[in-house]
Amino acid sequence: MELTSLRQIRRDLHQIPELGFQEFKTQEYLLQKINDLVTPKVTVKTWKTGILVKVSGKNPRKTIGYRTDIDGLPIDERTGFDYSSKHPGRMHACGHDFHMTIALGSLQAVIEHPIQDDVVFIFQPAEEGPGGALPMIQSEVFTQWKPDCIFALHIAPEYPVGVVATKPGLLFANTSELFIDFKGKGGHAAYPHLTKDMAVAAGSFISQIQEIVSRSLDPLDSAVVTIGKLTSGHVQNAIAETARLEGTIRTLKPEAIHTVKKRIEAIAKGIEISFDCRIAIDYGSNYYQVYNDEKYVQLFEKVMKESNITFLKAKKAMTGEDFGFMLKDIPGFMFWLGVDSPYGLHNAQLNPKEDALMIGVKSVVTVLQSLSSNPN
Numbered sequence: 001m002e003l004t005s006l007r008q009i010r011r012d013l014h015q016i017p018e019l020g021f022q023e024f025k026t027q028e029y030l031l032q033k034i035n036d037l038v039t040p041k042v043t044v045k046t047w048k049t050g051i052l053v054k055v056s057g058k059n060p061r062k063t064i065g066y067r068t069d070i071d072g073l074p075i076d077e078r079t080g081f082d083y084s085s086k087h088p089g090r091m092h093a094c095g096h097d098f099h100m101t102i103a104l105g106s107l108q109a110v111i112e113h114p115i116q117d118d119v120v121f122i123f124q125p126a127e128e129g130p131g132g133a134l135p136m137i138q139s140e141v142f143t144q145w146k147p148d149c150i151f152a153l154h155i156a157p158e159y160p161v162g163v164v165a166t167k168p169g170l171l172f173a174n175t176s177e178l179f180i181d182f183k184g185k186g187g188h189a190a191y192p193h194l195t196k197d198m199a200v201a202a203g204s205f206i207s208q209i210q211e212i213v214s215r216s217l218d219p220l221d222s223a224v225v226t227i228g229k230l231t232s233g234h235v236q237n238a239i240a241e242t243a244r245l246e247g248t249i250r251t252l253k254p255e256a257i258h259t260v261k262k263r264i265e266a267i268a269k270g271i272e273i274s275f276d277c278r279i280a281i282d283y284g285s286n287y288y289q290v291y292n293d294e295k296y297v298q299l300f301e302k303v304m305k306e307s308n309i310t311f312l313k314a315k316k317a318m319t320g321e322d323f324g325f326m327l328k329d330i331p332g333f334m335f336w337l338g339v340d341s342p343y344g345l346h347n348a349q350l351n352p353k354e355d356a357l358m359i360g361v362k363s364v365v366t367v368l369q370s371l372s373s374n375p376n
């Protein structure tokens with residue numbers, strides 16, 4: 001596929017970002033593009049808002065999986081592009097428009113130039129939340145077409161175009177979402193002694209949880225506790241009866257997440273006593289770490305160098321990815337694709353360079369070809 005076609009697909013998808021399991025327009029658009037490519041060697045199945053496409057190989061000995069995520073984020077775009085999101089408060093701010101375009105480009109290449117093995121292209125919903133990978137793995141269609149090895153990419157704003165990066169072993173962290181609801185007693189701003197102020201309780205809670213990483217975890221076990229959203233109250237001269245915090249926990253060790261949760265619960269109990277309020281904690285969705293199989297990373301490094309794509313050894317990141325659940329079950333790897341944006345992932349001004357689309361397709365197709373010529 002030409003860069004102009006890839007760019008058009010990316011821009012079309014960029015305009016219709018949808019949240020997890022609501023990717024109806026995205027699914028329709030993808031199905032239309034996929035159906036244009038269908039031959040007798042291609043079988044298409046849907047699962048919820050996701051799609052799986054199987055391309056039969058010339059002489060298959062195994063099935064190779066390639067996964068893309070398809071959902072957007074609840075972010076109000078501020079790029080100023082003439083192809084900005086048409087969905088207010090929704091944006092492809094994590095590059096899933098790139099990921100889907102690269103998957104479509106690679107799918108077309110594999111249909112036009114068949115490889116030995118079967119390939120399953122997996123268009124997975126709800127990566128940003130509540131998590132589509134785990135239920136998808138448990139689905140009938142995934143079980144029927146279960147790949148023997150699997151890989152995926154993620155755009156990397158910090159790397160230039162022409163660069164790919166990954167590492168053997170741990171690449172991304174274990175994650176848990178965090179939603180905390182405070183219930184106290186509201187009242188007139190001038191009579192605080194007659195109320196239980198939940199804005200102050202939530203503020204105190206936020207301050208106290210900063211100590212979890214520095215005082216409850218081994219300094220060698222990296223972790224993050226971030227509150228990304230705080231809501232409380234209705235008006236400037238009334239004391240807030242409720243507050244809600246929304247955040248995320250990240251740890252490099254799966255077991256460390258339990259330590260963090262226990263500390264959060266203990267701090268919540270203390271706040272309940274000291275502020276005479278009720279606190280409810282919900283951990284939302286939890287993702288398993290992304291752990292790359294060394295054998296596949298070595299092969300990836302070799303074939304990228306042979307294809308004149310710059311390979312860099314990546315550092316671990318505290319990002320999360322539900323692709324980790326697929327890698328827990330199926331050997332494979334994930335890699336970063338350089339897209340050179342001055343604004344990072346989850347930023348309302350994320351601006352990945354579209355030249356990276358071709359590099360993405362080239363790297364995916366090269367990996368598929370080399371895995372297919374490799375008997376294991």
Ligand SMILES: CC(=O)N[C@@H](CCC[C@H](N)C(=O)O)C(=O)O
Binds near residue numbers: 127129249287345
């Ligand atoms: C690559 C990336 O940015 N992934 C997301 C995954 C979100 C998981 C979940 N909603 C959470 O916040 O814990 C990330 O934020 O790392």
